Amino acid sequence: MRKSSERMLLAYIAKLGNCWLWTGELQEGLPVIHEGIKTVSAARVAWWVFRGRLPRSKHIYKMCASDLCINPTCHTLDPPLTHRLWSHIEITEGCWLWRGPSKSRRRPWPNLSYRYRNYSPRRLVWEQLRPDEPMPSYTRWACGDPMCVSPYCVKIEPTFDEALWAHIDKTDTCWLWTGPCLGARPVFTYKDQHFSPHRVLWERSNGPTSSHLTLQKTCINDLCINPRCRAVDRTLEDCFNRLVMKTESCWIWAGPKKGEEDGRPILIHRGREHSASRVAWVLSKGALNDDARLFNICGHSDCVNPDCHVNNSSLQSLVDGYVLKSGLCWIWRGPFQKQGSSRKPILQHDGVTYMARRLVLQLSGRELSKSECLHNLCGDDRCVSPDCTTANHTPDTALWFFIAKTPGCWLWTRPIPKDLGQPRFAFKGKQHLVRRRVWEQLVGPIPPNKQLLNTCSKAACVKPECQILR
Numbered sequence: 247m248r249k250s251s252e253r254m255l256l257a258y259i260a261k262l263g264n265c266w267l268w269t270g271e272l273q274e275g276l277p278v279i280h281e282g283i284k285t286v287s288a289a290r291v292a293w294w295v296f297r298g299r300l301p302r303s304k305h306i307y308k309m310c311a312s313d314l315c316i317n318p319t320c321h322t323l324d325p326p327l328t329h330r331l332w333s334h335i336e337i338t339e340g341c342w343l344w345r346g347p348s349k350s351r352r353r354p355w356p357n358l359s360y361r362y363r364n365y366s367p368r369r370l371v372w373e374q375l376r377p378d379e380p381m382p383s384y385t386r387w388a389c390g391d392p393m394c395v396s397p398y399c400v401k402i403e404p405t406f407d408e409a410l411w412a413h414i415d416k417t418d419t420c421w422l423w424t425g426p427c428l429g430a431r432p433v434f435t436y437k438d439q440h441f442s443p444h445r446v447l448w449e450r451s452n453g454p455t456s457s458h459l460t461l462q463k464t465c466i467n468d469l470c471i472n473p474r475c476r477a478v479d480r481t482l483e484d485c486f487n488r489l490v491m492k493t494e495s496c497w498i499w500a501g502p503k504k505g506e507e508d509g510r511p512i513l514i515h516r517g518r519e520h521s522a523s524r525v526a527w528v529l530s531k532g533a534l535n536d537d538a539r540l541f542n543i544c545g546h547s548d549c550v551n552p553d554c555h556v557n558n559s560s561l562q563s564l565v566d567g568y569v570l571k572s573g574l575c576w577i578w579r580g581p582f583q584k585q586g587s588s589r590k591p592i593l594q595h596d597g598v599t600y601m602a603r604r605l606v607l608q609l610s611g612r613e614l615s616k617s618e619c620l621h622n623l624c625g626d627d628r629c630v631s632p633d634c635t636t637a638n639h640t641p642d643t644a645l646w647f648f649i650a651k652t653p654g655c656w657l658w659t660r661p662i663p664k665d666l667g668q669p670r671f672a673f674k675g676k677q678h679l680v681r682r683r684v685w686e687q688l689v690g691p692i693p694p695n696k697q698l699l700n701t702c703s704k705a706a707c708v709k710p711e712c713q714i715l716r
Contacts, residue, residue: 248398251281251291251295252296254279254280254294255288255291255292255295255316258270258288259316259347263312264310264318264319264320265310265312265317265320266292266315266316266320267312267314267315268314268315269289269315270288272314272494273285276313276706277289277314277316279291279309279599286666287445288306288316289315289316289321290304290306291316292316292317293306293318293321295632296318297318298529299368304323305323305325305327305428306321306322306323307321307322307325307329308320308321309321309322309326313568318327326373327358327360327370327682330358330360330612331358331365331367331370331371334346334358334572335371335395336503337368340370340399341389341391341396341399342394342395342396343394343395343698344393344394344679345393346367347359354392354393354397355392356368356393358370358474359676366646367395368381368395368397369381369427371396371397372397372400375397376397381514384467386446395691398414402561403437403706406436407458408449409434410436410443411424411445411563412569413434413443414443414471417708418474419441419472419475420467420470420475420547421447421470422467422469422470422471423443423469423470423471425443425494429697432444432469434446435667442668443471444470444471444473444476445461446459447471447472447473447595448461448473448476450473451473452473459639461476477521482513482515482525482529483529485513485514485515486513486522486526489501489513489522490522490526490550493553494658495544495548495549495554496544496549496554497526497549497550497551497554498549499511499548499549499550500550501513504519509547510547510613511523511548511550513525520566521540521541522550522683523540523550523555524540525550526540526550526551527540527552527555530552534557538557538607539557539606539609539611540555540556540557541556541561541600541608542554542555542556556595556598561593561595561600561605561609562609564593565593565602565605565606565609568580568593568602569606569630571631574633574634574701575626575631575634576626576629576630576632577607577626577629578591578602578629579595580592580593580602581594582627583599588627588629590602590603590627591603591627591628593605601620601687602630603620603630603635604620606630606631606635607620607632607635607637610632613631614637616682618637619637620636621639626635631668639649642683642687644672644685645678645680645683648660649669649680649684649708653708653709655702655704656684656707656708657704657706657708658680658706658707658708659706662705663704666683668680668700668705669708670679671705673704679703680699680708681700681708681713684709684710685698685710686711688710689710693715696713696715696716697715697716698713698714699713699714699715700712700713701713701714701716
């Protein structure tokens, strides 16, 4: 029966490119074929002949543009995106309501999933009905229904400049704000974000300014936003007092900082960057030399109190007296502080204890934060030379100071925990597996369902060539 059906199909097929055009009987514009007293779709018969049996519950969908094509390669069992889109839309008199899945239960939003991808039904409908008009990036639906996908309910939002200038009334001298205000201060809202209209116009006329600077009003009208009626000319002392909170012991800095954690407090005045600690020292105790450096002794990185800082002139003389420069290494001849089996060089001055290595690095002009861990590279615990000291910011760089590379293996030099049986180290309060860290740096990421097994006879070996994934 399959061969007879195949001969019947080939008798009424005209091949044109990839399509097989049906020249036989049509019913409602679609190709049909008679099997006894039954009339069936010619496309289904072609699918059965050339691809295999097709259940009655399954439908095939055409992917080409010709209505007369019955080629099985131009059909699919998976409904196309357009068919699936319109099957979820209910067209009413006012709106086109989306009856398909939504993106979130708490916030209903039309969403269409097709072949493991998410599409916006509103954008798909817009592109089909208005192909010559690009859909605006930010739109609102005038009907107010969150499930409406009709392109005729779209309310196109004005641009930022159009919405801003719609609330400005220009006069001869002032530009009066006619929009909403927060108290007595003009506020401009666009796309659910709030802006200061006088700052927006100032930056367009005079360039970007820091958000910590306050634009002073020079006219008597509170609603004026003309850039010519604003000024940022303030003294350095006024800027400093605005951003500092003075307590009994410390002066806490509330302004900007340079760096991420434990950043250095800075003050921006008239486009220039100043150290807040130096500004506080100059305002309270007088001028400082350009090569002078201030060190915090209270332990709070946000403190700018001059009484909580010391000048490096006195510390430098003490350091020079304790340091013996011998080639690459600088031997410390001062006191030491014991920490377990090791010791660290320290310096005591005015009742404050300093770590000698950190102090030497700071005196040499290097910026250090409290979170940075210092390591000695030369192996001599008496050495405080900046060339033999390094700061590690991540566990990936810290672990290499404890790995000894031999011709055969890379051996971990720290003690191995008995409960785990493999090298492990702690960094900033968090435990890390050494073999996994080394593998991820040199080889690549480890899949979640895989583990590293050591094939070497030495338990301290962390070399990737001695490990396998299972």
